[in-house]
Amino acid sequence: MTGYVQFVDTAKSFGPVNVVRKTSLGLERNSLVVFLGPSGCGKTTLMRMVGGLDEPSSGSILLGGEKVVRPDRRRGMVFQSYSSFPWLTVEKNIAFGMRYRKDLDATQKAERIGHYLDLFGLADFANSYPNRISGGMRQRVAIARTLAAGSDVLLMDEPFGALDALTRERLQVELRQIQIREEKTVIFVTHDVEEAVFLADRIILFSRRPASVVADIDVAAELGADRPLEIRETQKFFELRNKVLHLIRNETGVVV
Amino acid sequence: MFSSLFVFRGRASPMVEFAVSVAAAALVIALWELAARAGIIAPQFLPSPSRVVVALWTMLTEQNLVWHVAVSTARVWIAFLLAAIMAIPIGIMMSSYRIVGAALEPMIDFIRYLPVPALVPLSIIWFGVGEETKIFLLWLGTFFQLVLLVADDMRRVPQEFVEVARTVGANSRQVMTDVALRWMGPTLLDNLRITLGWCWTYLIIAEIVAADSGIGYVIWTARRFVKTPEVMAGVVVIGLIGLVTDQLLRLLHRRLFRYL
Numbered sequence: 001m002t003g004y005v006q007f008v009d010t011a012k013s014f015g016p017v018n019v020v021r022k023t024s025l026g027l028e029r030n031s032l033v034v035f036l037g038p039s040g041c042g043k044t045t046l047m048r049m050v051g052g053l054d055e056p057s058s059g060s061i062l063l064g065g066e067k068v069v070r071p072d073r074r075r076g077m078v079f080q081s082y083s084s085f086p087w088l089t090v091e092k093n094i095a096f097g098m099r100y101r102k103d104l105d106a107t108q109k110a111e112r113i114g115h116y117l118d119l120f121g122l123a124d125f126a127n128s129y130p131n132r133i134s135g136g137m138r139q140r141v142a143i144a145r146t147l148a149a150g151s152d153v154l155l156m157d158e159p160f161g162a163l164d165a166l167t168r169e170r171l172q173v174e175l176r177q178i179q180i181r182e183e184k185t186v187i188f189v190t191h192d193v194e195e196a197v198f199l200a201d202r203i204i205l206f207s208r209r210p211a212s213v214v215a216d217i218d219v220a221a222e223l224g225a226d227r228p229l230e231i232r233e234t235q236k237f238f239e240l241r242n243k244v245l246h247l248i249r250n251e252t253g254v255v256v
Numbered sequence: 257m258f259s260s261l262f263v264f265r266g267r268a269s270p271m272v273e274f275a276v277s278v279a280a281a282a283l284v285i286a287l288w289e290l291a292a293r294a295g296i297i298a299p300q301f302l303p304s305p306s307r308v309v310v311a312l313w314t315m316l317t318e319q320n321l322v323w324h325v326a327v328s329t330a331r332v333w334i335a336f337l338l339a340a341i342m343a344i345p346i347g348i349m350m351s352s353y354r355i356v357g358a359a360l361e362p363m364i365d366f367i368r369y370l371p372v373p374a375l376v377p378l379s380i381i382w383f384g385v386g387e388e389t390k391i392f393l394l395w396l397g398t399f400f401q402l403v404l405l406v407a408d409d410m411r412r413v414p415q416e417f418v419e420v421a422r423t424v425g426a427n428s429r430q431v432m433t434d435v436a437l438r439w440m441g442p443t444l445l446d447n448l449r450i451t452l453g454w455c456w457t458y459l460i461i462a463e464i465v466a467a468d469s470g471i472g473y474v475i476w477t478a479r480r481f482v483k484t485p486e487v488m489a490g491v492v493v494i495g496l497i498g499l500v501t502d503q504l505l506r507l508l509h510r511r512l513f514r515y516l
Contacts (some may be wrong), residue, residue: 051419053422077420079419081414082417083420087439087441087513099426100425129515131516142420149425151423
């Protein structure tokens with residue numbers, strides 16, 4: 001097994017509840033991997049273990065060959081709710097990502113803030129508090145903060161789940177572009193099949209709890225790396241989406 | 257124009273709201289004055305507002321009320337600040353470390369249900385009849401309530417914020433100072449405002465224990481001679497102090513937490 005992120009016989013239980021079965025899996029660097037599965041199946045737990053926020057009950061997780069033992073800024077989290085700090089302006093939320101970095105001086109930090117404000121179209125809202133901006137912008141702030149922190153790996157737990165359909169679509173397109181441009185590895189957790197197919201280079205499909213891998217789908221081989229919005233209307237996309245849906249029904253027994 | 261005032265959770269301009277508040281208070285006072293003058297209730301039970309105002313003026317000009325107010329305010333603030341200084345770290349520790357919570361929460365829950373007046377005899381045995389007893393009784397009524405409120409505030413800090421901070425490199429102390437305390441700020445100030453109000457409500461109990469000063473003492477002495485207007489004037493003064501303090505703390509809240 002190879003890969004930048006490696007699950008090595010990783011399993012997790014919370015007390016008597018077995019959440020993740022022994023799993024071995026390698027994820028390539030600079031790829032966007034979607035963990036797809038029914039709600040509560042354990043996919044978020046797997047992602048949290050990559051973040052160092054939960055410890056495997058057995059086995060381990062390696063990042064670039066190094067065992068993950070605690071959270072650090074190389075692996076940043078983006079959540080669905082409480083994504084940006086309400087007491088900080090947009091600019092200061094992004095700056096928070098670098099607050100504990102000693103390797104950057106004030107000028108370098110200011111440059112990075114400027115870069116991410118521009119990259120995410122937030123420059124006009126730099127001094128706004130999160131309660132004055134839309135839900136989509138708040139998620140952009142959260143992603144920008146994680147990138148500003150210098151994270152190699154973005155761990156995204158249904159980050160667009162609470163957004164309206166149009167904003168969600170836009171952010172999906174932006175995430176794809178930024179992931180490629182900034183050369184980041186993304187683990188994206190969702191239970192939305194269409195979102196998974198549109199975003200993923202690779203979909204790992206999990207069973208119901210305790211989670212185990214039931215399918216590993218190479219989406220990039222089917223759809224390519226470039227994902228304009230129009231790709232959703234192509235025959236290939238429909239076929240792939242239907243294939244994933246079919247797999248979920250067959251393999252997990254869940255009707256989506 | 258007026259129909260908009262009765263829309264469910266509708267908003268009125270601050271001027272209209274202020275005018276309504278003043279008018280409502282004026283109406284209550286007017287009805288009270290009318291009831292008292294009509295002799296519906298005997299004046300020794302309910303003197304008219306005008307007699308209360310006259311009594312208040314006499315207390316201010318002839319009975320050194322300002323000094324009594326100052327003494328009471330000092331007692332309340334000393335007890336309240338002591339309670340806050342102790343309750344905030346203990347409440348935070350109770351929520352941050354389960355073992356501290358397990359050790360303290362049942363005891364605090366037990367003590368907080370004890371009525372303060374029931375502890376007056378004990379406090380006299382422990383502290384005598386000096387200032388310490390008065391401060392202790394006020395502290396008692398505030399500390400145990402506040403410590404549980406602070407613990408609850410701390411528990412409500414979203415785990416997502418804690419985890420975001422940890423993944424950008426914050427250590428435990430930085431998570432506490434840069435995230436948890438910042439998140440708690442608004443509710444902490446609200447809870448301090450509420451418990452300060454409670455502290456004032458224990459003032460009479462604290463100041464009937466061998467006191468020779470303070471608003472509680474003034475009210476209690478006036479009661480002994482059935483000087484109902486003076487009793488009511490004392491009560492009104494406490495209410496006014498409460499109102500002003502509350503408004504000032506609300507203003508501070510708005511200034512400090514503009515992002516809300």
